Amino acid sequence: MTTKTILLIEDNASDIELTRRALDKSHIANHLIVAEDGQQALNLLHGTADRPGLAPDRLPTLVLLDLKLPRLDGLEVLRHIRNDPRTHRLPVVILTTSKEEQDVAASYDLGVNSYIRKPVDFNQFAHAIQNLGLYWLVLNEAPPKVTAP
Amino acid sequence: MSSLRFRILVALVGTAFLLAALLGFWHFRHLRHLVTRTFEQTSRLFTVQIARQALAPLFTENREQLQALASQALAIPSLRSITFLNQEDRVLLGPPLPADSPGPASHAHLLERDNGLLILEPVFLTALLPGPDPTAPPRFVGRVVLAFTLQDLHQEVAAIRNAVLLAELLFAVVASLLMLALERWISRPLLDLIDKIQAIARGDLSIRVVIPTRSGEITTLCLSVNQMADALQQHTVRLESMLDERTLAVQKLRSLMENMSNGVLVCEAVDEGADFLVQDLNHAAERIGHMPRGDVLGRRLTEALPGAGPTGLLATIQGVWRTGTSEHAAEFFYEDPRTRAWWETFVYRLPSGEVVTVFDDISGRKRIEESWRRFNRELDQRVRDRTAQLEVANRELEAFSYSVSHDLRAPLRGIDGWSLALLEDCRDRLDDQGRQYLDRVRAEAQRMGVLIDELLQLSRVTRSKLEPSTVDLSETARRVIARLQEANPDRQMDFEVEAGLRARGDPLLLEIVLTNLLGNACKFTAPRPRARIEFRRGPVTAPPPVQAGPPDRHRPAPATIPDETPGPTDQAGPPTATVEPPGRVALPPQAGLPEATDASPATAPPANPTDSFPGPGDPPAPVTRLAGFFVRDNGVGFDMAFAGKLFGAFQRLHRSSEFPGTGIGLATVARIIHRHGGRVWADSRPDGGATFHFTIEEGT
Numbered sequence: 001m002t003t004k005t006i007l008l009i010e011d012n013a014s015d016i017e018l019t020r021r022a023l024d025k026s027h028i029a030n031h032l033i034v035a036e037d038g039q040q041a042l043n044l045l046h047g048t049a050d051r052p053g054l055a056p057d058r059l060p061t062l063v064l065l066d067l068k069l070p071r072l073d074g075l076e077v078l079r080h081i082r083n084d085p086r087t088h089r090l091p092v093v094i095l096t097t098s099k100e101e102q103d104v105a106a107s108y109d110l111g112v113n114s115y116i117r118k119p120v121d122f123n124q125f126a127h128a129i130q131n132l133g134l135y136w137l138v139l140n141e142a143p144p145k146v147t148a149p
Numbered sequence: 150m151s152s153l154r155f156r157i158l159v160a161l162v163g164t165a166f167l168l169a170a171l172l173g174f175w176h177f178r179h180l181r182h183l184v185t186r187t188f189e190q191t192s193r194l195f196t197v198q199i200a201r202q203a204l205a206p207l208f209t210e211n212r213e214q215l216q217a218l219a220s221q222a223l224a225i226p227s228l229r230s231i232t233f234l235n236q237e238d239r240v241l242l243g244p245p246l247p248a249d250s251p252g253p254a255s256h257a258h259l260l261e262r263d264n265g266l267l268i269l270e271p272v273f274l275t276a277l278l279p280g281p282d283p284t285a286p287p288r289f290v291g292r293v294v295l296a297f298t299l300q301d302l303h304q305e306v307a308a309i310r311n312a313v314l315l316a317e318l319l320f321a322v323v324a325s326l327l328m329l330a331l332e333r334w335i336s337r338p339l340l341d342l343i344d345k346i347q348a349i350a351r352g353d354l355s356i357r358v359v360i361p362t363r364s365g366e367i368t369t370l371c372l373s374v375n376q377m378a379d380a381l382q383q384h385t386v387r388l389e390s391m392l393d394e395r396t397l398a399v400q401k402l403r404s405l406m407e408n409m410s411n412g413v414l415v416c417e418a419v420d421e422g423a424d425f426l427v428q429d430l431n432h433a434a435e436r437i438g439h440m441p442r443g444d445v446l447g448r449r450l451t452e453a454l455p456g457a458g459p460t461g462l463l464a465t466i467q468g469v470w471r472t473g474t475s476e477h478a479a480e481f482f483y484e485d486p487r488t489r490a491w492w493e494t495f496v497y498r499l500p501s502g503e504v505v506t507v508f509d510d511i512s513g514r515k516r517i518e519e520s521w522r523r524f525n526r527e528l529d530q531r532v533r534d535r536t537a538q539l540e541v542a543n544r545e546l547e548a549f550s551y552s553v554s555h556d557l558r559a560p561l562r563g564i565d566g567w568s569l570a571l572l573e574d575c576r577d578r579l580d581d582q583g584r585q586y587l588d589r590v591r592a593e594a595q596r597m598g599v600l601i602d603e604l605l606q607l608s609r610v611t612r613s614k615l616e617p618s619t620v621d622l623s624e625t626a627r628r629v630i631a632r633l634q635e636a637n638p639d640r641q642m643d644f645e646v647e648a649g650l651r652a653r654g655d656p657l658l659l660e661i662v663l664t665n666l667l668g669n670a671c672k673f674t675a676p677r678p679r680a681r682i683e684f685r686r687g688p689v690t691a692p693p694p695v696q697a698g699p700p701d702r703h704r705p706a707p708a709t710i711p712d713e714t715p716g717p718t719d720q721a722g723p724p725t726a727t728v729e730p731p732g733r734v735a736l737p738p739q740a741g742l743p744e745a746t747d748a749s750p751a752t753a754p755p756a757n758p759t760d761s762f763p764g765p766g767d768p769p770a771p772v773t774r775l776a777g778f779f780v781r782d783n784g785v786g787f788d789m790a791f792a793g794k795l796f797g798a799f800q801r802l803h804r805s806s807e808f809p810g811t812g813i814g815l816a817t818v819a820r821i822i823h824r825h826g827g828r829v830w831a832d833s834r835p836d837g838g839a840t841f842h843f844t845i846e847e848g849t
Contacts, residue, residue, distance in 0.1 A: 014560075014567070015563070
């Protein structure tokens with residue numbers, strides 16, 4: 001358990017950098033992996049025809065998922081994560097700008113672990129990210145690893 | 150009449166004449182008898198006297214003396230002859246006796262011969278001288294025969310007869326005249342009576358008999374006739390009035406029947422119900438059935454309505470005639486060579502046995518129904534089309550909101566984040582002014598974030614589905630107040646909430662309403678050392694618009710109420726009139742018509758009709774009882790001249806430096822209330838507090 005990683009699925013470069021900056025401030029920056037669209041994230045997690053997915057012990061501890069993504073949107077990514085036996089216990093936190101009720105409801109229906117709305121105020125944002133990292137990487141007991149079939 | 154009179158007259162005159170004749174006959178006979186007897190007696194007496202005078206001459210048979218006696222006696226005119234016979238019955242003097250005359254006898258004989266009287270008188274001696282033996286039979290000395298002529302007597306009798314005849318004739322005439330008078334006296338009232346009775350009999354019931362002054366049977370009769378006429382007249386009047394009533398009733402019924410829009414056909418059964426004869430029909434029946442009255446009256450139904458058989462009408466009528474159970478056919482297709490139409494028929498049997506068919510041509514109605522159905526189908530289609538368009542527009546709107554939510558906020562976060570990064574990482578390279586500017590950049594970015602959030606809430610308020618239930622507004626208000634007091638622990642605020650305020654609506658949206666109204670009240674009472682905020686039941690109707698003062702040149706341009714939501718209606722071409730929930734018609738704001746919002750600044754609800762567009766899926770505004778509520782504060786208030794802008798999005802009446810805010814709260818309130826079918830309006834004056842009224846369906 002030396003490398004607790006966070007997978008950030010986010011297409012906005014500014015947000016990626018701000019998230020990284022917020023994680024930096026919480027001293028957890030070295031654990032961040034970034035996927036810039038949904039398909040890329042799924043390829044990373046589940047692999048492609050050319051390349052296998054991440055081994056169970058290399059799966060991220062936490063997925064921070066934006067909803068509005070190019071190609072495959074956040075809810076689809078969440079559905080795939082939950083539908084795949086390798087990742088269906090993976091803690092996923094929606095980190096998004098939207099707080100549309102339908103999005104929140106759909107996310108929880110798909111089995112999201114938490115739903116965080118990104119505040120405009122960076123201080124609040126940084127605070128939220130810091131709490132998130134602390135909670136999910138330190139306090140939370142990770143789910144048991146699913147052995148590959 | 151004349152015959153009665155004639156008979157009376159004949160009877161009277163006849164009676165008079167008969168009486169006169171009888172009397173005359175009797176008188177005549179009596180007189181004749183009297184005259185004849187007198188004549189005979191006189192003749193006898195005369196004969197006896199002659200016989201006495203002739204005793205001596207006879208005894209002596211002295212013809213001279215007998216001659217003298219005869220001459221003397223023959224002076225009497227009616228004495229025709231005298232014959233003296235001696236005791237041997239030989240003629241001494243005079244003409245011989247007729248052959249058949251009787252012989253001598255002890256007594257006299259009277260014989261009527263040859264229209265004359267023959268008296269044979271025996272003469273006895275004792276008659277002259279009494280003998281020595283009174284008992285000895287007298288001695289017959291001869292006979293005296295006198296022959297009287299009856300000529301004179303007969304003439305006399307004839308004269309008498311004539312006199313009697315004349316007298317009786319006179320009597321008869323006089324009697325007749327008297328009778329005539331009598332008849333007139335008796336019969337005039339009778340005739341008059343007859344006249345009058347005949348007149349009455351002819352129907353002139355106003356005639357009355359003149360009552361004779363003398364009392365009697367005629368009077369009684371006249372009185373009776375008059376009474377009878379009175380009774381008859383009364384009876385007739387009663388009958389006439391009854392007849393009038395009946396006639397009127399019949400006319401009324403006839404008129405009713407004739408003026409009915411439905412056709413009425415009365416038929417009586419013939420051939421044991423195999424067919425029917427047309428007894429009666431009204432104008433509508435003539436028109437609808439194409440059967441002129443004159444052509445079909447008395448004709449068979451199958452001839453009057455040739456289509457009755459094939460279309461089943463006849464069978465229906467037969468069934469009704471047999472069973473007596475009326476039949477109604479809401480739609481019945483009738484057709485014959487003259488007409489084909491949809492009829493509505495009602496067939497029933499009269500107590501008297503005739504069958505009545507009431508029918509109406511409903512082809513027009515059918516056509517209307519058909520076109521109505523078509524119209525409804527088209528309308529349905531149009532509604533579906535529109536709904537589809539609306540759904541598309543709504544989806545676009547949602548996508549837009551979503552984009553706003555995501556894409557507009559993300560850069561703000563970047564602006565804020567990188568400004569902060571600049572402040573943190575390059576602090577030593579920035580002077581105070583630069584740092585201040587960056588703070589400003591961050592504040593503006595954050596403010597825009599709040600604006601976007603509130604705009605999204607306003608949009609959500611419009612789009613979310615209403616889920617109405619009974620809401621305890623008092624309780625909701627107390628919850629909101631608790632939050633407000635928690636958020637403003639340093640403020641002195643007196644809240645007064647009327648208990649038991651109930652309304653029917655979406656609980657979440659109504660809480661947003663009270664949050665905004667009470668929050669505003671809280672905000673705008675900030676300068677007051679002690680805020681006083683009430684929530685109570687209020688009026689249901691807004692006061693008439695108050696004419697604002699002269700136009701204020703410093704007022705912001707009124708026509709620039711922005712469309713807070715690019716709703717479907719705003720995009721669908723020219724603005725159309727929309728019916729506001731309470732039934733008012735309002736025009737959506739139009740560019741170039743600033744008066745629309747300017748002219749009535751105090752009528753808050755209709756001034757922002759854009760807020761009245763119902764959200765998708767809303768039920769149609771129900772016609773229900775509205776309840777009025779208000780939130781009143783003692784805050785800074787506002788100028789009613791600007792009240793028209795009050796409920797528009799981003800409209801603010803105070804500077805942000807005085808009172809922070811985005812100008813979306815009241816727009817949200819107005820939208821929620823309008824979506825609930827209520828109205829919202831405000832009342833205030835600068836520095837005089839403000840009252841915000843709203844109406845909403847009363848909670849049960």
